[in-house]
Amino acid sequence: MNDSLRELYEEVILDHNRNPRNYNHTPENANHTAHGDNPLCGDRYSVKLTVKDGRIDDAGFEGSGCAISKASASLMLESVKGKSLEEVEHLFNSVHRHLTDHKANEESDDELGKLKVLGGVKEFPMRVKCAILPWHILNAAINETDQMVSTEQQ
Numbered sequence: 001m002n003d004s005l006r007e008l009y010e011e012v013i014l015d016h017n018r019n020p021r022n023y024n025h026t027p028e029n030a031n032h033t034a035h036g037d038n039p040l041c042g043d044r045y046s047v048k049l050t051v052k053d054g055r056i057d058d059a060g061f062e063g064s065g066c067a068i069s070k071a072s073a074s075l076m077l078e079s080v081k082g083k084s085l086e087e088v089e090h091l092f093n094s095v096h097r098h099l100t101d102h103k104a105n106e107e108s109d110d111e112l113g114k115l116k117v118l119g120g121v122k123e124f125p126m127r128v129k130c131a132i133l134p135w136h137i138l139n140a141a142i143n144e145t146d147q148m149v150s151t152e153q154q
């Protein structure tokens with residue numbers, strides 16, 4: 001990670017941790033919900049979605065955890081609101097690759113936009129699970145697997 005990306009990483013994570021978007025927000029007519037935890041860190045969240053006409057109309061999350069997990073959830077919901085479920089699935093796959101594949105080319109991940117900063121966790125392997133947890137919960141909510149998802153059960 002170069003210096004400017006590192007600075008951006010710290011700035012964005014701090015900002016979204018201090019002032020999480022869509023946090024403790026319950027979407028009106030929420031019709032998709034899932035919960036999940038990362039026992040290694042103590043991150044535990046619920047995600048609620050209002051899906052209408054195949055699109056995420058509104059979204060919110062609650063729970064608690066470390067700065068990385070909270071910032072990741074905040075950034076995630078900010079970027080998936082208004083997107084179609086197909087677009088969100090595509091984004092989930094891109095983020096997953098971006099966070100876990102060390103060979104992933106940062107330049108080729110332009111579609112990630114601001115989410116790119118999450119790739120900063122690759123330098124801290126323990127933190128990857130914190131960053132990816134909200135995305136697994138989102139995926140479970142969309143697929144209506146009415147189960148608790150955990151980073152330790154995959």
Ligand code: ZN
Pocket residue numbers: 038041042043065066067068069130
């Ligand atoms: Zn964490």
